[in-house]
Structure formats: C-alpha cells, structure tokens
Amino acid sequence: LTVFLLWQCIASVSGQARYSVPEEQAEGSFVGNIARDLGLDVQRLVSGNARIVTKGSRQYVDLNRDKGILVVKERIDREELCKKTTPCSFSFEVILENPIQLYRVIVEVTDEMHLKIVETAAPGTRYALQRADDSDVGLNYIQKYSLKPSDHFKLEMQSQPDGSQFVEMVLITPLDREKDEEHALVLVASDGGAPPRTGTARIHITVLDANDNAPVCSKQVYKAEVQENSPVGTVVTAVSATDADKGVNGEVTFSFAHVDQEAKNLFDVDKKTGQIKITGSLDYERSKSYQLNVLASDHGGYSDTCKVIIQVTDVNDNSPIIQLMSFSSTISEDALPGTTVAVINVHDEDSERNGLVECSINNDLPFKIESSLSGYFSIVTDDVLDRESVSEYNITITVTDKGSPPLSNRKTINVKVSDVNDNPPKFDESEYSRTVPENNSPGFSVFTVRARDADWGQNARISYFLEEKQINGASLNSLVSVNSESGVISAGKSFDYEQIKLFEFNVTARDAGSPPLSSVVPVKILVQDQNDNGPQVLYPVQTGGSLVAEMVPRSADVGYLVTKVVAVDVDSGQNAWLSYKLQKAADRALFEVGLQNGEIRTIRQVTDKDAVKQRLAVIVEDNGQPSRSATVIVNVVVADSFPEVMSEFTDFTHDKEYNDNLTFYLVLALAVVSFLFITCVVVIISVKIYRWRQSRVLYHSNLPVIPYYPPRYSDTLGTATLPHVYNYDTCRTTDSRKSDIKYMQPMSQSLVSVDDVGTESAQNGQQRSTASTLRPRGGRDGKERQHANHPNSRWTLKGQILAHIFFFFYFKKLHNEPLTVIL
Incomplete structure (x- = not known):
C-alpha cells in the first residue's frame, strides 16, 4: 500500500526544477525563475494560488507569485543543514489549484568561503584558503586543488614543517569594485582513489571600495519650467549624481557654482537631496529663463558639474511665437514652383488647447505654406516668378492658437527676386536720326543713344559699341565715337558738308550678364550745311598775267548779251542760291546784270558819249546767313573794230591789280x-x-x-x-x-x-x-x-x-x- 501511494504521488508530479544557492545568502536573494523554468504563465501562478509545501518545519525559500521567482527566505547554514554530508541539498514542492498541479524543486546548498579584498590590493597578494578534509589515507587522500574561474587569482600549495600542506590564493590582476563588486569562485579538491572523488567549496570574494571615482551627474543639462506666480519654496527640479564608490566615498553633496547674484537670490539648492527651490519672486517679463550651474562633490575632492535651465512661463497669456529656422531672403526668378523660401517653427508656450496653432499666409502671392513636421512649416513658391513684374514680396505669416479667446501673432518676411539675364537691352527709339552742323569742333556731343534693360544689377549694366565700318574710305571710329557707359555719341572730327552729307552706322548695346545679351539700333547722322564757302567765280577768269575784255559793238541793240558771269557755291540749299548785282551803278548806266543768271546786257543804245572802256564790278552774293560774296571785274570795250580794242589794251593792263596768290x-x-x-x-x-x-x-x-x-x-x-x-x-x-x-x-x-x-x-x-x-x-x-x-x-x-x-x-x-x- 505504501509503495502504491508513493507511485501515485510521483506520477502526479508534473515536472521538477533544480537550483543551487550559496550558503549565507541574504534574505531576498534571487534563487531562480520558476515560472520560466517550468513553462508556466505568471497569471497561472496567481490564479492557481501557487504555494510551497515543505516536509520539515523550516522553509528556506519563498515564492513570489507576482514575478514567478524563488527568493531566499532566511539565512542558510550549510553545516547546520547537512553537517559533513556532500552534496548538501533540500527539496520542496510547488502546488497549484484549479486544476491541481504539483512541481518538485531541489535546491543545492553549496559551501562557501567569504573573503574581503580592497580594490586597491596589489597583484601578488596572497590569501590562505581552508583545507579540505578526507577520511581516506594514502592515494585515496586529497591529491590536488583547482580554482575556477581563474581570471584574477591562481592557487599555490605551501608545505609546513610537519609535512602537511595548505592552499594559498594569489591575486594576479587588479580588482575593480565598480566593475565587479563580488567574485564567485569554486575550489575543487580531488583525491587519488579509483574512481576519484571530489569536493567543492565556493569562495565568495567581496571587493572593498576605495575612493577612486568622481561623482557623475545623472544629466548634464536639466530643464525645468515654473510659472511666474509660483510661491516661495516651490521645488523647481532636483538634480542627482551617482558616485561609483561606496560608503563615505560615495556620498555626494550639491552646491551652486558660477551663478550670478540674481539667480542666487531667486533659487537655492539642497546640499543632500539636490532639490532646487524658489526663494524669491519670479517675473516672466523681466527674465524668461535662468541657467544654474550645480556642482556635485564627494568627500575625496572629486566633482562634476551639471546645468539647470529653468524656463519661466507666463500664466495663460502667451501668444504663439514664430521662429525662422531657415530663410532665403533672395530667390532667383527662374526658380521652379515648389522651391522652398523659408522654414519656420511655430510654438506656443501655453499648453493643451491653448498651445495648438494654425499657420497661414496672405493668398494674393505666388507662395503657399506647407506643414512638414509638427510645429514646422515651409513656405514654397506656387507659381513662376518674374522679377521685371514684381521685384520683391512681403509675406505675412499669421499664427493663431486655439485658445479662448484665441491669441495670434504675425511675422512679415521680405523676399527679393534676384535677377536672371533674360531681357536684352532695348533702345528708346527704333532708329536714330540726328542732324549736326558742319564745322563742328572735334569731340562735339552729337546726341545720346539710350537703351534700357529690364533686368537688374550686372544684367542691366549696358555698354555701347560701334560697328566696324568704312565710310568714304575712312574708319567709322575716326568720324564718331560712343561713350561705352553713357551712350553719348561724339564727333571725332570736324564735318564738312561738301565732303560728306550723311552717313549711317549701327550702335550695339550689350549688357554685362552671363551670357550677355545685346541689341542693335541703326543711326543716321545728317551733316547740316553752313554758309562757310563764298561764291567762286568761274568766268571771267581773273588772272594777273592776261587781259580779259568783252567787246560790244556800238550798234548793239538794247538787251545785247555782253557776257555772262558764271559763279558757283559749293554750299547747298539757300546757302548756294546766288544773286548778281553791279557794285556801282551810274546814272546813265549802259549795262545791267541779271539778278539770277549773271548775264550782262545793255539796257540802252550806245551813244558817242559812252566811254570806249567800261569797267564793271559785279558782286556775286549767296543767300546764306550771314551771306558771303565775291567780286569780279569785267572789262568791256565799246568798239566796232578790233584795232579800236587794241588801243585800249595798255590802259586795261595798267589798271589790273596783281594777285600774288593767284x-x-x-x-x-x-x-x-x-x-x-x-x-x-x-x-x-x-x-x-x-x-x-x-x-x-x-x-x-x-x-x-x-x-x-x-x-x-x-x-x-x-x-x-x-x-x-x-x-x-x-x-x-x-x-x-x-x-x-x-x-x-x-x-x-x-x-x-x-x-x-x-x-x-x-x-x-x-x-x-x-x-x-x-x-x-x-x-x-x-x-x-x-x-x-x-x-x-x-x-x-x-x-x-x-x-x-x-x-x-x-x-x-x-x-x-x-x-x-x-x-
């Protein structure tokens, strides 16, 4: 019957788990995660009212149902529990209800030696270990020891005078408490029997602290907000710092460092807790933020500094704030639609609904606003730009929160449209025609050609050039020149109407853009005649070496053509209109001269009283203002035969004036x-x-x-x-x-x-x-x-x-x- 009940009990066990725990563990120390190891849900442990059932009166392990783990309930002494029995263990069952499930758990208690070593111990330091006991003798007695792991320590056997041996543990690498505060080693002793038997002992090493670490602030920058109406004593924030050292070496105190007097009058820090409290009256309009430097120090002289930034917030009276995160004050006129002009950040220091904002711009512009990230908006082009139509835009950004009543804010940005060289220069006239009087002085400003460029800056900087051209065999540049900047066309020489009456050429206006654009305008210059040439008498020829005389027969009728004065004027127009008249007309003049044709004719019959020799001074005068004139002497002989003419030659000859130049x-x-x-x-x-x-x-x-x-x-x-x-x-x-x-x-x-x-x-x-x-x-x-x-x-x-x-x-x-x- 007993065997049957035992079989039934074992058959009802759903599973088991095995753990090991060192002796002398503190209460609450972790033993194992039973929920994970048994494949149970934590909720199943709670709903099944899981509990531990032990055979003895003492329960060393407790079950935490909420976390599904086993922890040490009370201190375990291996010698008290198992005496010299090896291995030493105890067991218990975990039972669950609805449905009933039973699990067995075996916990092995390992032997353990405790050592305390300061972290500053030098390599080579020796530590004596407890020797293992073996009732056997000879080869069946303990033969060797081993240590696992062996990262920081090694074993050495030492002999005593009586021939017995003991084991020493030697430090080979320095310890760091901040890295590993405790080390768990296993010492294994093996005998020489067949089969060999071993015994193990745990070595628990506690590394003692040394003040070799500085405090470290939990944050380098602390930010806090406080309303301006907060009373004195209000805790704004608390700074904290940790010191990897322990005990007194790890105690940290707090104080202000490099803080201005105004902040010291408004805030204070608790030396132990690091709490920052208000000690004065805050005013948002006077200062919106404060920066405090808090010094965390330990007793060894090590310290760390952190910043505390305190933002003072207004009480429900804040309007939205617009910040330009990125802004291009100038945009090219050939920018494609969708080009970003500005990126703005909009925030409201109020909270909840009062802090929700809407952003918009004026609708009559070729721009639109788009939302990118939360609180960020982008202003982009929505149409093609033309600087010549509109050179700049004022974009008004309006931000309104959703508070009641709503508060709004506006910001205007000026965007200038940069020029692109897309317009050639244009002359004011399609063709220039100007008149310049002849005999002008060289350098005389004839007129000014002017071209305008709708572009701006360098693209609108216009230079003027003359074309390469030959006029009447002379280079155009010798006749006129143009000022490359002002467009003033100046005469390069004195013009002579009789040599050149008009000439045409082209003027090119070129801007300074890249690439440059240009336009050409034809220019016509008319030389205006001046009365600068007097009449020139072609006939009769006045020379100092020969005698010219006109013979009129005494029987000549009225209107008889004696001769004709022929004169020309190289001027033109009315300046070349010639008129003829006698210089002195006697009372009974025999001859007259035609006013327009210069014909000398008789105006009456010849009489015996008329002198055989007649000397007529004919004045040829042009119609210019002022007029110019020339005088020609016409000698007339009144005779019917040639011998009569010859008798008068000598007198004519002696009366003629000699012209040296002629x-x-x-x-x-x-x-x-x-x-x-x-x-x-x-x-x-x-x-x-x-x-x-x-x-x-x-x-x-x-x-x-x-x-x-x-x-x-x-x-x-x-x-x-x-x-x-x-x-x-x-x-x-x-x-x-x-x-x-x-x-x-x-x-x-x-x-x-x-x-x-x-x-x-x-x-x-x-x-x-x-x-x-x-x-x-x-x-x-x-x-x-x-x-x-x-x-x-x-x-x-x-x-x-x-x-x-x-x-x-x-x-x-x-x-x-x-x-x-x-x-």
Missing part, C-alpha cells in the same frame, strides 16, 4: 602741266623708237607746236562778236604782268598751214597737221623767235594756250555764249 597757283599749275607734257613726250618718243626698231625704218620726228584755234562765237541775236579767225603772235617779256600783242591778218577758219618740220606718213594713212606758227609782220621773225625762245616767254605761252583751250570748251559746253576776246 600767280603762285598759276605757276604751280603750269609746272604740273609741263611735267605731264614732258612725260607724254617721253612716252611718245619711246613708242616711236620701239616702232622704228620693229620696222627698221628711221623716222625723223620733232615735237609739234600745240595747236590753238580761236573759236567762232555768236551771241543770242545771231550777231558774231568775232566774225573771222585771227592769229596772234605774242611776245612776252620777263615781266609777266605786261605783254605785247600784234594784230594779224584775218584768216579763214579752215586755214591751216603745215609746219616745215611736219611730215605725212604714207604707211599708216594718218594725217598730221599743225597750226601755222605765228609769224611776225614787218620782217621781225628773228626777234620774235628770240623772244619765243626766252624761258619766261615759253612757260607763259604754254600756260595761256592751255587756259584758253580750257575756257573755250567750258563755255561752249555749258553756256553756248559768245566768246570774249582773250588777250
């Missing part, structure tokens, strides 16, 4: 003409020599005399001034101001005599003829030839001949007027 120009012209003449002669001779060499025929050739054929002129009435052709043999002295002229027999206009040196070539069929040389009358051929060979006479004769030919063709082509007598 003589100089005449000599210069004669030199040029002579050079050209000699060049032509050399060329002709070269050609003839070349032809002679080609044909092997020798031709003798002399230079011909330049032919001169006095033309036949008729006036408008059909009456010829000189009805026949006359040849003149002229002999000039070295004084060019005086001349002698001989009258020759009239000849037919077709009469031509061949020079004795001229020949007619039968080979080329060309006819060569030269005008008959002027032969003297009265047998003075030798004298005349001598005069003709004189150098001064030769050059003067050539000049007269060329001048006569020029005026002949000029007047015949332009005016078809009667030919004057050229003397």
Whole structure:
C-alpha cells in the first residue's frame, strides 16, 4: 500500500526544477525563475494560488507569485543543514489549484568561503584558503586543488614543517569594485582513489571600495519650467549624481557654482537631496529663463558639474511665437514652383488647447505654406516668378492658437527676386536720326543713344559699341565715337558738308550678364550745311598775267548779251542760291546784270558819249546767313573794230591789280602741266623708237607746236562778236604782268598751214597737221623767235594756250555764249 501511494504521488508530479544557492545568502536573494523554468504563465501562478509545501518545519525559500521567482527566505547554514554530508541539498514542492498541479524543486546548498579584498590590493597578494578534509589515507587522500574561474587569482600549495600542506590564493590582476563588486569562485579538491572523488567549496570574494571615482551627474543639462506666480519654496527640479564608490566615498553633496547674484537670490539648492527651490519672486517679463550651474562633490575632492535651465512661463497669456529656422531672403526668378523660401517653427508656450496653432499666409502671392513636421512649416513658391513684374514680396505669416479667446501673432518676411539675364537691352527709339552742323569742333556731343534693360544689377549694366565700318574710305571710329557707359555719341572730327552729307552706322548695346545679351539700333547722322564757302567765280577768269575784255559793238541793240558771269557755291540749299548785282551803278548806266543768271546786257543804245572802256564790278552774293560774296571785274570795250580794242589794251593792263596768290597757283599749275607734257613726250618718243626698231625704218620726228584755234562765237541775236579767225603772235617779256600783242591778218577758219618740220606718213594713212606758227609782220621773225625762245616767254605761252583751250570748251559746253576776246 505504501509503495502504491508513493507511485501515485510521483506520477502526479508534473515536472521538477533544480537550483543551487550559496550558503549565507541574504534574505531576498534571487534563487531562480520558476515560472520560466517550468513553462508556466505568471497569471497561472496567481490564479492557481501557487504555494510551497515543505516536509520539515523550516522553509528556506519563498515564492513570489507576482514575478514567478524563488527568493531566499532566511539565512542558510550549510553545516547546520547537512553537517559533513556532500552534496548538501533540500527539496520542496510547488502546488497549484484549479486544476491541481504539483512541481518538485531541489535546491543545492553549496559551501562557501567569504573573503574581503580592497580594490586597491596589489597583484601578488596572497590569501590562505581552508583545507579540505578526507577520511581516506594514502592515494585515496586529497591529491590536488583547482580554482575556477581563474581570471584574477591562481592557487599555490605551501608545505609546513610537519609535512602537511595548505592552499594559498594569489591575486594576479587588479580588482575593480565598480566593475565587479563580488567574485564567485569554486575550489575543487580531488583525491587519488579509483574512481576519484571530489569536493567543492565556493569562495565568495567581496571587493572593498576605495575612493577612486568622481561623482557623475545623472544629466548634464536639466530643464525645468515654473510659472511666474509660483510661491516661495516651490521645488523647481532636483538634480542627482551617482558616485561609483561606496560608503563615505560615495556620498555626494550639491552646491551652486558660477551663478550670478540674481539667480542666487531667486533659487537655492539642497546640499543632500539636490532639490532646487524658489526663494524669491519670479517675473516672466523681466527674465524668461535662468541657467544654474550645480556642482556635485564627494568627500575625496572629486566633482562634476551639471546645468539647470529653468524656463519661466507666463500664466495663460502667451501668444504663439514664430521662429525662422531657415530663410532665403533672395530667390532667383527662374526658380521652379515648389522651391522652398523659408522654414519656420511655430510654438506656443501655453499648453493643451491653448498651445495648438494654425499657420497661414496672405493668398494674393505666388507662395503657399506647407506643414512638414509638427510645429514646422515651409513656405514654397506656387507659381513662376518674374522679377521685371514684381521685384520683391512681403509675406505675412499669421499664427493663431486655439485658445479662448484665441491669441495670434504675425511675422512679415521680405523676399527679393534676384535677377536672371533674360531681357536684352532695348533702345528708346527704333532708329536714330540726328542732324549736326558742319564745322563742328572735334569731340562735339552729337546726341545720346539710350537703351534700357529690364533686368537688374550686372544684367542691366549696358555698354555701347560701334560697328566696324568704312565710310568714304575712312574708319567709322575716326568720324564718331560712343561713350561705352553713357551712350553719348561724339564727333571725332570736324564735318564738312561738301565732303560728306550723311552717313549711317549701327550702335550695339550689350549688357554685362552671363551670357550677355545685346541689341542693335541703326543711326543716321545728317551733316547740316553752313554758309562757310563764298561764291567762286568761274568766268571771267581773273588772272594777273592776261587781259580779259568783252567787246560790244556800238550798234548793239538794247538787251545785247555782253557776257555772262558764271559763279558757283559749293554750299547747298539757300546757302548756294546766288544773286548778281553791279557794285556801282551810274546814272546813265549802259549795262545791267541779271539778278539770277549773271548775264550782262545793255539796257540802252550806245551813244558817242559812252566811254570806249567800261569797267564793271559785279558782286556775286549767296543767300546764306550771314551771306558771303565775291567780286569780279569785267572789262568791256565799246568798239566796232578790233584795232579800236587794241588801243585800249595798255590802259586795261595798267589798271589790273596783281594777285600774288593767284600767280603762285598759276605757276604751280603750269609746272604740273609741263611735267605731264614732258612725260607724254617721253612716252611718245619711246613708242616711236620701239616702232622704228620693229620696222627698221628711221623716222625723223620733232615735237609739234600745240595747236590753238580761236573759236567762232555768236551771241543770242545771231550777231558774231568775232566774225573771222585771227592769229596772234605774242611776245612776252620777263615781266609777266605786261605783254605785247600784234594784230594779224584775218584768216579763214579752215586755214591751216603745215609746219616745215611736219611730215605725212604714207604707211599708216594718218594725217598730221599743225597750226601755222605765228609769224611776225614787218620782217621781225628773228626777234620774235628770240623772244619765243626766252624761258619766261615759253612757260607763259604754254600756260595761256592751255587756259584758253580750257575756257573755250567750258563755255561752249555749258553756256553756248559768245566768246570774249582773250588777250
């Protein structure tokens, strides 16, 4: 029956657990987690009213149902419990109800030696251990000892004089109480029997503290808030610090360090507890926060410092606060929609609903506000920007809390739109046309071209340039220049209307952007004529070396055309309108001059009282302001035959004024003409020599005399001034101001005599003829030839001949007027 009941009892045991615990453990020491080891839920232990059932009267272990763990209930003495029995253990059962479950727990009590070692003990320190007992002798007696673990200690056997041995534990590495306050070692003794038996003993080492650690504050920064109406004695916060040392070495005291006098008058710290209390009246408007430095010190002189930041809060009267966390005061006009302009943080120092805020901006702007994180808002672009339309924006941020009544706050930020070079310069006019008077001074400011750029800064900084261009063979830069900054166009030289009347060019305006943009405008400059040129008389020619006279027959009718004064003015417009008038008009004037055409005509019949020699001073005047004029002397001879004219030559000649400048120009012209003449002669001779060499025929050739054929002129009435052709043999002295002229027999206009040196070539069929040389009358051929060979006479004769030919063709082509007598 007893065996059956025992079997039933064992069969009802659902499981078991085994633990070991050192002896002399303090009450409440942890033994094991029975809920985990038995696979039970803590709630099952509570609902099943789990409890411990022991066989003896003493219960060494207690069950904590709420945590499911086993703890030491009372101190366990291994020698008292088991005497010398090894191993030493005790057991008990854990029973649960509803349903009933039974678990067995076996607890082994291990032997233990207690040692106390200061953490500053030096390596090599020895500690004697209790020797193990063995009733056997010889080989069955204890043979060796071992220690586990052996991180800090090692074993050494020492012999005594009686031959017995004992065991010493030697420290090999320093101990650190702050790292390991206790060490648990197992000493194993083994005998030499077969099979060998062992005995174990636990060594419990307690490391004693030394003051080798400084206090450490629990936080480096403490933050606390207190309302401004908090009474004196209110605890704001408490600072704490820990010291890894123990006992007196670990006691920490608190005090203020480096705190201003105002904070000392308002707060105090408890030396032992670290509590910070209010000792004065707080004022939120005077100071919103305080920073206290608290010093934590131990008795060994070690210390640590922590900061306490106390925020003083207002009493339900705080408006929301707007903080700009990130802000770009300038944004490019080409920024894409969605570009962030500013990030703001909004907070309300009130709490609960009074601290909830809503944020918005004005709706008429190309921006919008987005919520990113709690309390953070981003202002981003919502449309394309154009700096030329709007260069800056004022964004008003409105924040309103949800209190009652609600409080709000506003903040305005200014965002400037930075420029992008997207606009080329534009001129004020599509084309510039300006007038500048001639004879201007070099550097004269003609006008200013101006271009405007809708951009800003460097992008709107405009420079002006002229194009590279040639005008009438001259570089444009020599005519005008442009100021690269102001656009002022200045004359590079004095303009002459008679040389250039207008010129056109382009001006380029280029900004300083990157890349630069430019535009071009055409410019036209008109040179305005000034009356800077007086009239120039082309006919009659006034020279100091020849005599010009107009012959009027005594039978001339009223309106008879005597001659025509021809003058030109190189100016233009009304400055070139010429009018003619006589300088002095007698009471019975025989002649008048046409106001517009310069024709000198008779205004009455010629009478015997009229002087044969008439000297008319014709004034040619232009229409400029002020007007310029020129005077020409016209000599008129009233006679029916040429001999009458010759009798008056001497008087005319002596009355003429000699013009030194005109003589100089005449000599210069004669030199040029002579050079050209000699060049032509050399060329002709070269050609003839070349032809002679080609044909092997020798031709003798002399230079011909330049032919001169006095033309036949008729006036408008059909009456010829000189009805026949006359040849003149002229002999000039070295004084060019005086001349002698001989009258020759009239000849037919077709009469031509061949020079004795001229020949007619039968080979080329060309006819060569030269005008008959002027032969003297009265047998003075030798004298005349001598005069003709004189150098001064030769050059003067050539000049007269060329001048006569020029005026002949000029007047015949332009005016078809009667030919004057050229003397």
